[in-house]
Amino acid sequence: MTDTARIDEIVARVLAELAGAKGSAPAATGGGAPSTGANGATGTSAGAGSVAGPDLVIDLPDPTEEEPRRAIGVRDPADPEGLRNLCAATNARLGVGRAGPRPLTRSLLLFQADHGVTQDAIYGEVSQEVRDRFDLFTVTTAVADRGEYLLRPDLGRRLSEAAKSEIAQKCVKNPDVQIVVGDGLSAAAIDDNLPDILPVITQGLKSAGLSLGTPFFVENCRVGVMNDINSIIGAKALVLLIGERPGLGIADAMSAYMGYDPEPGKSDADRDLICMITAHGGTNPLEAGAYVVEFVQRMLKYSASGVRLREAAAG
């Protein structure tokens, strides 16, 4: 028997067993997180076709779905209920079990799938549709490309020369509040949350009688760019909506970094932030928008942010 014939025979036998186990030829399950998709593999060999039909799909469950993600992998735990309660109390990877000294295949697949989602978030681009929906024009920092962005945070804190002149030309000067959107470390954070949070912030600030600057989008953006921006705009307060470093499980969290009168030389001690803005287990973006409005009003009331705001508010 040739090698190919033997391999076909083995494949045919495995497929027959699988088809038998599932009752009939299984269909792709699909579903799950869009950025990971289903982990399907299609059986196409002549042997497969002859045993279970050419449409047979061997499909593993999507490890990022809630049920497999939360499944307990420890075999015969001494205290099953205790372990269940412990695992239910956190998103951390507890009770995953092991196969000898190694992780279970499903733990490894979940880790790899989650890692894939973070890579998509970090290397992805904020959709043009979202930028257009809010009339955001795009400027860049002094970073040349995404690779440099990751290696040189200092360049992500400075506007490019072209950005400076575009902002100077297009933006209203000296508003009460300037809103800026930046990709930061997660494009998904902006795509998923901006449509909910931005209208709440804009409406809330306007209802409070505050004047708003011209919002825009900064590509390859770091938090510190707030200083460069405001040295052109001269707003009383600046709000930067930016993608946070993605975690292994939640990759679309946004932060709102806020500063009173940002200017070159100011640091994170002069800023405040609301973090983990996401509909996937963080602060819902609609609710977070309301916090931002409240916080900005506080900054304006005390003419301060960061540590100084704490001191001023404490009297």
Ligand code: B12
């Ligand atoms: C990475 C990180 C750090 C790094 C930042 C270094 C770096 N180059 O990235 C290090 C380890 C230094 C750090 C330190 C601190 N951090 Co931190 N950090 C984070 C983390 C995990 C991600 C931030 C991120 O993605 N930013 C977006 C990217 C695009 O910004 P960036 O320009 O690359 O980096 C800037 C910001 O990350 C900023 N930053 C980081 N932490 C903090 C905290 C505060 C209060 C401010 C104003 C700014 C700030 O500093 C960087 C340089 O400007 C978040 C968790 C989260 N869910 O966001 C916590 C988080 C932002 N950090 C937090 C805290 C409390 C701190 C510290 C005050 C801890 C301490 N007691 O010392 C210090 C303050 C540091 C500072 N910059 O003054 C809290 C803030 C809580 C809040 N709402 O006020 C968070 C949300 C974690 C948490 N859940 O508790 N942090």
